[in-house]
Amino acid sequence: MKQPNDFHISIPRPFFFLFIFFLTLLQTLISSQSIHPFDSLTPAEYTQIQTTIRNLYPAAAFHYVGLDDPDKSAVLRWLSDPQSKPTPHRRAYAVVRTGTKSHDIVLDLDRNVVVSDNVYAGHGFPILTFAEQVASEELPKTYPPFIASMEKRGLLIDEVICGSFTVGWFGEETRRREVKLMCFYLNGTVNFYMRPIEGITIVVDLDEMRISGYRDRAVIPVPKADGKDYRESRQNPSFDNRFKSIATYQPDGPSFAINGSLVSWANWEFHVGFDMRAGPVISLASVYDHEQDTRRRVMYSGLISELFVPYMDLTEEWYYRAFLDNGEWGFGQSAVPLQPLRDCPENAVFLDGYFAFHDGTPTKIPNVFCLFERHAGDILWRHSEQAVGDLVTESRPDRTLVLRMVAAVANYDYIIDWEFKQTGSIKVTAGLSGLLAVRGSPYTNAGQINTEQYGKLLSENLLGAYHDHFLTFRLDVDVDGEANTFVRNELRTRRVNDGRSPRKSYWTVVGNPARRESEAKVRHGAAGELLVTNPNMKTKVGNAVAYKILPGFPPAGVLLEEDDYPQIRGSFTRYNVWVTPYNRSEKWAGGMYADRSHGEDGLAAWTAEDREIENRDIVVWYTMGVHHVPCAEDFPVMPTLSLGFELKPTNFFEYNPTLKYRPPAPASLNCTLSGSIKI
Ligand SMILES: *[C@@H]1O[C@H](CO)[C@@H](O)[C@H](O)[C@H]1NC(C)=O
Ligand SMILES: *[C@@H]1O[C@H](CO)[C@@H](O)[C@H](O)[C@H]1NC(C)=O
Numbered sequence: 001m002k003q004p005n006d007f008h009i010s011i012p013r014p015f016f017f018l019f020i021f022f023l024t025l026l027q028t029l030i031s032s033q034s035i036h037p038f039d040s041l042t043p044a045e046y047t048q049i050q051t052t053i054r055n056l057y058p059a060a061a062f063h064y065v066g067l068d069d070p071d072k073s074a075v076l077r078w079l080s081d082p083q084s085k086p087t088p089h090r091r092a093y094a095v096v097r098t099g100t101k102s103h104d105i106v107l108d109l110d111r112n113v114v115v116s117d118n119v120y121a122g123h124g125f126p127i128l129t130f131a132e133q134v135a136s137e138e139l140p141k142t143y144p145p146f147i148a149s150m151e152k153r154g155l156l157i158d159e160v161i162c163g164s165f166t167v168g169w170f171g172e173e174t175r176r177r178e179v180k181l182m183c184f185y186l187n188g189t190v191n192f193y194m195r196p197i198e199g200i201t202i203v204v205d206l207d208e209m210r211i212s213g214y215r216d217r218a219v220i221p222v223p224k225a226d227g228k229d230y231r232e233s234r235q236n237p238s239f240d241n242r243f244k245s246i247a248t249y250q251p252d253g254p255s256f257a258i259n260g261s262l263v264s265w266a267n268w269e270f271h272v273g274f275d276m277r278a279g280p281v282i283s284l285a286s287v288y289d290h291e292q293d294t295r296r297r298v299m300y301s302g303l304i305s306e307l308f309v310p311y312m313d314l315t316e317e318w319y320y321r322a323f324l325d326n327g328e329w330g331f332g333q334s335a336v337p338l339q340p341l342r343d344c345p346e347n348a349v350f351l352d353g354y355f356a357f358h359d360g361t362p363t364k365i366p367n368v369f370c371l372f373e374r375h376a377g378d379i380l381w382r383h384s385e386q387a388v389g390d391l392v393t394e395s396r397p398d399r400t401l402v403l404r405m406v407a408a409v410a411n412y413d414y415i416i417d418w419e420f421k422q423t424g425s426i427k428v429t430a431g432l433s434g435l436l437a438v439r440g441s442p443y444t445n446a447g448q449i450n451t452e453q454y455g456k457l458l459s460e461n462l463l464g465a466y467h468d469h470f471l472t473f474r475l476d477v478d479v480d481g482e483a484n485t486f487v488r489n490e491l492r493t494r495r496v497n498d499g500r501s502p503r504k505s506y507w508t509v510v511g512n513p514a515r516r517e518s519e520a521k522v523r524h525g526a527a528g529e530l531l532v533t534n535p536n537m538k539t540k541v542g543n544a545v546a547y548k549i550l551p552g553f554p555p556a557g558v559l560l561e562e563d564d565y566p567q568i569r570g571s572f573t574r575y576n577v578w579v580t581p582y583n584r585s586e587k588w589a590g591g592m593y594a595d596r597s598h599g600e601d602g603l604a605a606w607t608a609e610d611r612e613i614e615n616r617d618i619v620v621w622y623t624m625g626v627h628h629v630p631c632a633e634d635f636p637v638m639p640t641l642s643l644g645f646e647l648k649p650t651n652f653f654e655y656n657p658t659l660k661y662r663p664p665a666p667a668s669l670n671c672t673l674s675g676s677i678k679i
């Protein structure tokens, strides 16, 4: 029997069900649209993973959680027909610690089951979590020998900040997860990295979270606080040279579109993902060929596989410092929110990223990426012709699309730009900024130093340590499909002595296709071109279509001896280029378990088999680097130094692909710009 108040509900009920039905349909549509095989794990998926793993291991610590790369053949099938079933598996890969064991866990997110769970038995440990870094850094403050050491130096314990540093491996048989702490003196500056408290070694056992070793060897003066601060408010007086304002203004909005994590702009389309280890992950980059009226594949996936930063200081508190920023610290986990108008221009759009905290909770990094059109006043191409009567001038302004992330790995800031060009090029730039790692020293003037040093005196009592930065990229380049060949085009000088020309010499190009991995290990230095070709696809005039790897900044090679322990762990930097056959599980060039690794996993080990790589699905590993001899201008904060490379189409198109582009319409500036424009 109906009651009046029932009546009230019964009238809208069919509509209510219809409403629920449409809501569900809408949700299905939204979720099925937004799930792309390369989409980063969502907060809901992180929570699902956390719950599933905590049901198995209530005290699990989450050291890595990321998308388990979908099967490539399934993705390619899906790409050719997105309606095809089954869609690629949505799986997650997690590394968790329970007690002293590292578990490798693969979860099927669609079916919510654990696919595999293996205890890792080899050498090395996973990425350190933020929580354990912070916990270890607090230990000295309540450790009586350390308190006594600070009293001896006349330093206030409340002004001390400690940092944790991974310790590498030097041939020992230990199975413990350890870090060493270096402490700094804050008193009067935020740039505590410039005020190291030298002479003290503190070892922390991370699994037991206690100080397991301590030695106070020597008292070395702490550099003064003066001149070390980099905050605007502390530059007193600051120079009175403020520029007039400037802005990049797009009154009609950006020329790119973002659908979920798929970006399309000009002739480009690509997917953007965020990974707590690698940072930005670019997938399925393809370029539209107007002439052929097709979308052509260029790169299946591109990411930073590992970084290697060895220091050259052999003192007791420093010798072990050779960091694998990706595998030890998590390059993505170290990313920081980008500051609008400072880190990215006015026309930037910002994207968020998520990673798993120590307890598995999804943690947001707001503004982890920015995406913007770069319009820097450069010329895309031009020509002026005076020989044809009236002057003919054709000129096109350049504009590119940039995806940016900044990782602040302790003292260093890495600015990573993936830049897409209308010409079909992908340019990758790593800008190095932030603070140098410096050592306290008794010297106050370079004139006092008459022995070989491990660094340069930058300021009183402060040496900037010599070091390297190497960044190794995993580039799964698919030029017009998977079957590719790596070709080294050598430029060879020829002597002319047969009288055919008054010239005595010229150079020509000799192509060397690499059949096996050993033939594709290249150190920079020799003149030539490095090409990924598709020998099965030819241009109209019969050249194999290709992309060239064009190094930027003078590329550095390894200077350490191969049998030196840090270099054994960093052996993937031995060559600037390696090429391997595609293998989904070969992803991290320095090995999956990089902390305290013994160099048994990674590129050097994988390529030992010397596998065939000709006319196959191949992966190019590209290392760029810099030997850093610090100088005064890098102090107290380093102006950005940029390294980079470009993947550049080479006989990929039939002619300049930007020839038929129309120049952009001029922006109308007679608008809301608060009267700042006066022409
Ligand atoms: C967005 O991408 C999905 C695939 O991830 C596709 O199905 C959909 O049609 C795209 N939407 C638009 C508006 O392009
Ligand atoms: C800390 O900084 C203050 C202010 O500059 C200074 O007076 C004091 O001596 C410093 N303390 C130590 C122990 O260096």
Ligand SMILES: *[C@@H]1O[C@H](CO)[C@@H](O)[C@H](O)[C@H]1NC(C)=O
Residues within 6 Å of the ligand: 583, 584, 585, 586, 606
């Ligand atoms: C893929 O790489 C892993 C690690 O190097 C290796 O164990 C495995 O055999 C490889 N798989 C194939 C199909 O070559």
